[in-house]
Amino acid sequence: MVHTKDFHQNNSIFAAPIFAGMKHYQKEINKRRTFGIISHPDAGKTTLTEKLLLFGGAIQEAGAVKSNKIKKGATSDFMEIERQRGISVATSVLAFEYRDIKINILDTPGHKDFAEDTFRTLTAVDSVIVVIDVAKGVEEQTEKLVEVCRMRNIPMIVFINKLDREGKDAFELLDEIEQKLNLTVTPLSFPIGMGYDFKGIYNIWEKNVNLFTGDPRKDIEETVKISDLKSDELDELIGDNAADTLRDELELAQGVYPEFDRDAYLEGRLQPVFFGSALNNFGVRELLDCFIKIAPPPRPKESDTRLVKPEEKDFTGFVFKIHANMDPKHRDRLAFIKIVSGKFERNKNYLHVRNNKNMKFSSPNAFFAEKKEIVDVSYPGDIVGLHDTGNFKIGDTLTEGETLMYKGIPSFSPEHFRYINNADPMKSKQLEKGIDQLMDEGVAQLFTLDLNGRKIIGTVGALQFEVIQYRLEHEYGAKCTYENLNVHKATWIEAEDEKSEEFKDFKRVKAKYLAKDKSGQMVFLADSQFSLQMTQQKYPSIKFHFTSEF
Ligand code: G4P
Helix, strand or coil, rough: CCCCCCCCCCCCCCCCCCCCCHHHHHHHHEEEEEEEEECCCCCHHHHHHHHHHHHHCCCCCCCCCCCCCCCCCCHHHHHHHHHHHHHHHHHHHEEEEECCEEEEEEECCCCCHHHHHHHHHHHCCEEEEEEEEECCCHHHHHHHHHHHHHHHCCCCCEEEEEECEEEEEEEEHHHHHHHHCCCCEECCEEEEEHHHHCCCEECCCCCEECCCCCCCCCCCEEEECCCCCCCCHHHHHHHHHHHHHHHHHHHHHHHHCCCCCCCHHCCCEEEEEEECCCCCCCCCHHHHHHHHHHHCCCCEEEECCCCCCCCCCCCCEEEEEEEEEECCCCEEEEEEEEECCCCCCCCCCCCCCCCCEEEEECCCCCEECCEEEECCEECCEEEEEEEEECCCCCCCCCEEECCCCCCCCCCCCCCCCEEEEEEEEEEEHCCCCCCCHHHHCCEEEEEEECCCEEEEEECCCCHHHHHHHHHHHHHHHCCEEEECCCCEEEEEEEEECCCCCHHHHHHHHHHHHHCCCCCCCCCEECCCCHHHHHHHHHCCCCCEEEEECC
């Protein structure tokens, strides 16, 4: 049912060379695959990451990749956060080579309180792998994250995990994925049995059977080529019953699901599905082999002035993550830059567009599975970590002089709001600086009420309040307290006509609920869903946006 047309073609996305050295440069771009793995916690993201690294020879044994998830019921949340922060710098980018392809896996926190971190990281990936637990099916976090990817047309491959356990029927699951995630799927492998009866998978993509032995130490699987599904070979291999069932199921699948088409996948219109068991290292090799063939090399990116292509000669890149240094004595931070175009070179001058300032970096870090090291040159698709003393904030753009800014790193309306108060008047400078830097890092959002200048912190999860309090004290020597505040949502205001009577009336009547975000944009803080709806109805010429970028 799956036709491999177009697949094994040259991956090149480039036209004729346009500058000297272009050939080598094109080769470097073409060999890169930068992606993220997304899932609901516990579906198996960490286990799959680890198995992928094993294939790449980047780590030697299982257990080397530490999960950065916040454990439920951890004894002390902030200690857990500190532990997690330490790990998350180590696992932010995991790079390795596999079959001459440079793979960059960007880590995405699974915990829902850190969802915004994950959304931002998704602006730096060129594709994603979605992991789904065969027994649990589509879960809440998967829905949210897939929605973001779908909106941005990010190519997605689905990996259904834990086939060694009893779970949902394959067709039922594929249906669920289509309905809940609003995707169009096509299986590229198909399970033979499940749980206790799990015999292996038929690889539709490679046309072979991979038998399950349940031996996780096996890193190279033995597959049996089956060129004709009707042949007795299949019966001998998996038994008459299983062979007949498989034939029926594959026939059905062929009738129901579209043929795999790489362009449709690359445009985000079709999502291939693989089945396996990450823990048992089963089905992972198939996933990886297909991934390196079909997943896109670095993709062009939209900026405020134009679309920038990776093969352009001049360097451009943007900050998608900032990680504060773990050592409170040295307040330097690591800004993670995704390279969009051109070569990034050590000690070369680049323009920090927002600050209109030239900067050069003597020790840019590149990340590998178990270490980071200083690199001289990096290419589109790569992530470099730059030491920063407070110049960067999320979304900042670096170029070779062109004044363009990358789009697509919006702030979402927070879910939780509290007033923040200074608990130590002697340390107000420290508090201000701390809040400023933590907001630049994207830990939370700060709003200042128009009416009285009071500061409000908005977060995605309740955990962040604890993070902020703890980090203000330990990294900045400042103390804060919180005060509850009844806000349902923050919406960014856009007026059709700022001089209109309607807008003036809105500002007067709602003065108490108006604030500015950190960049000075006007925000309406609605205290309930009802009052938001009423306000929207009353002022039809005003737009209430749920993200800061519109
Ligand atoms: P996450 O990063 O998505 O949160 O998930 P993680 O890989 O940590 O996996 C969650 C749990 O599921 C782990 O068990 C892991 O061993 C298990 N798991 C992952 N893949 C498979 C699979 O293919 N089959 C089965 N049966 N289990 C799988 P845990 O008990 O929570 O943790 P641990 O003590 O094993 O580390």
